[in-house]
């Protein structure tokens with residue numbers, strides 16, 4: 001299967017006492033699927049996984065997995081080590097893992113390929129490569145993305161290069177068969193879809209989920225006039241939602257909409273300013 005459509009990397013809502021608000025998480029999960037998301041990402045960057053205890057991570061995963069099972073939606077799990085990928089065996093609902101190009105270490109291109117070979121060998125489900133060089137510090141040219149695409153079980157890439165760069169254009173000019181390209185830079189997803197991407201993993205799609213789903217559908221159907229118009233409007237929204245570190249503004253908006261009990265984030269993140277939240281609400 002090639003992964004297509006909109007996947008929402010769920011935030012982790014916190015209650016007034018600071019604990020994970022699992023009921024709010026469940027409602028969010030149900031709502032975005034009802035509004036047209038193809039699947040959910042549990043424990044992606046947007047979910048602040050590094051500030052959750054192992055027990056909280058398990059609780060989050062259980063909720064999201066249950067909703068995906070009930071709705072027959074694809075569950076993608078953020079997993080960033082061979083051990084974490086192997087542990088997905090205990091989660092029968094898992095449809096894929098989303099694994100970062102190794103951050104900070106900068107192992108070089110051969111190291112990146114060897115790492116994903118090891119992940120794929122350990123993984124019970126397809127692997128999506130999360131390429132975000134401005135976070136990881138590791139360059140991955142188009143030729144290396146092709147080598148990753150050739151690894152059995154590596155099913156796609158979440159491409160977040162910070163723009164439409166040369167590697168993206170080169171990859172999309174001759175995309176590997178059966179390899180899903182999913183946009184991961186919300187403000188650039190429309191141009192990436194125009195180049196032939198299959199969908200996106202988009203934190204912005206917590207809001208206006210139906211419009212993001214429509215965006216993907218329109219570009220995939222080749223309806224450029226309609227797609228471009230929706231894309232331009234959603235770009236303004238995405239820029240506003242990312243005016244401060246993700247997911248702070250999105251949490252502010254969801255709280256203002258009454259969908260989560262607080263806009264709280266955990267350190268090192270700080271809550272978004274009221275002006276940023278208001279600007280995003282205006283875009284909506």
Ligand SMILES: O=C(O)C1=N[C@H](C(=O)O)C[C@H](O)C1
Pocket residue numbers: 009041044045046047184185186201202203204246
């Ligand atoms: O958690 C994710 O997956 C995403 N993370 C990106 C980020 O935090 O920069 C944004 C993207 O929308 C999805």
